[in-house]
Amino acid sequence: MSQTAPDFDFDAVVVGAGAVGLATGYALARRGLVVAVLEKEKAIGQGVSSRNSEVIHAGLYYPTGSLKARLCVQGRRALYGFLDSHGVAYDRCGKLVVATEEAEVARLEAIENQSHINDVEGIAPLSAAQVHALEPDLRAVMALTSPQSGVFDSHGYMLALQGEIEDRGGAVVVATPFEGAEPLAGGGFRVRAGGADATELTCRILVTAPGLGAQAAPGLFEGVTADGLTTLH
Ligand SMILES: Cc1cc2nc3c(=O)[nH]c(=O)nc-3n(C[C@H](O)[C@H](O)[C@H](O)COP(=O)(O)OP(=O)(O)OC[C@H]3O[C@@H](n4cnc5c(N)ncnc54)[C@H](O)[C@@H]3O)c2cc1C
Missing domain, CATH: 3.50.50.60 (FAD/NAD(P)-binding domain)
Structure with missing residues (x-):
């Protein structure tokens, strides 16, 4: 009490x-x-708070050791737990980060590396064929899949x-x-x-x-x- x-x-x-x-x-x-x-x-x-995209960010991009890197990952895990325990709607739909041309592949690889440093779960590279199989209308030479990204109410x-x-x-x-x-x-x-x-x-x-x-x-x-x-x- x-x-x-x-x-x-x-x-x-x-x-x-x-x-x-x-x-x-x-x-x-x-x-x-x-x-x-x-x-x-x-x-x-x-x-x-009522004028945003309602995205639950996985924490891929933030600099090593920054508060943003730590709090985004911890906060995202805690947020999914809170939403579950309180019956608040969400969709852990995942996200694709795409390179639309070869010149962007190095940047995508740097993001993948940073996401591993930040301890983000499940980040993996996808080939152009894998991206096409998932999203046929998407033009990409490579992508990263981020399965922990989502949207919520x-x-x-x-x-x-x-x-x-x-x-x-x-x-x-x-x-x-x-x-x-x-x-x-x-x-x-x-x-x-x-x-x-x-x-x-x-x-x-x-x-x-x-x-x-x-x-x-x-x-x-x-x-x-x-x-x-x-x-x-
Ligand atoms: C376009 C856009 C898209 C975004 N998309 C995302 C996203 O997808 N995912 C994500 O995590 N974040 C996103 N963000 C960021 C996120 O929306 C904000 O970080 C968050 O909503 C900020 O919440 P807040 O409580 O600080 O501010 P607010 O929601 O603005 O709350 C502040 C409150 O304080 C009140 N207030 C102000 N002055 C006083 C006063 N003197 N007395 C009493 N009350 C007062 C206001 O009325 C308001 O209700 C986005 C932001 C923008 C702009």
């Missing part, structure tokens, strides 16, 4: 109910924290995350823009939430995940300049 830290309304406030904010809220809620996610729009997932995913946060005693509050925050003496934040029921609330942890609003967010913190360079104290 979750229990809010003493003297705070919520253990954590997350700004933005897109895929990132909701996944962050879920990760905090799983650790037993009581979370409030504030969303300025009238529904969750109305930003970039991103809104169903966000709804499942919202359910997890609420089941753990948290709240996802729409039509409630984050309008600013000030650090509290002794730690934590006082958060100004706007909208029809404008209010203030306190929290120990404040996470901003406002998507395209990310650059503006630091300017809403007292003690932080618009470029986010001044440290809170």
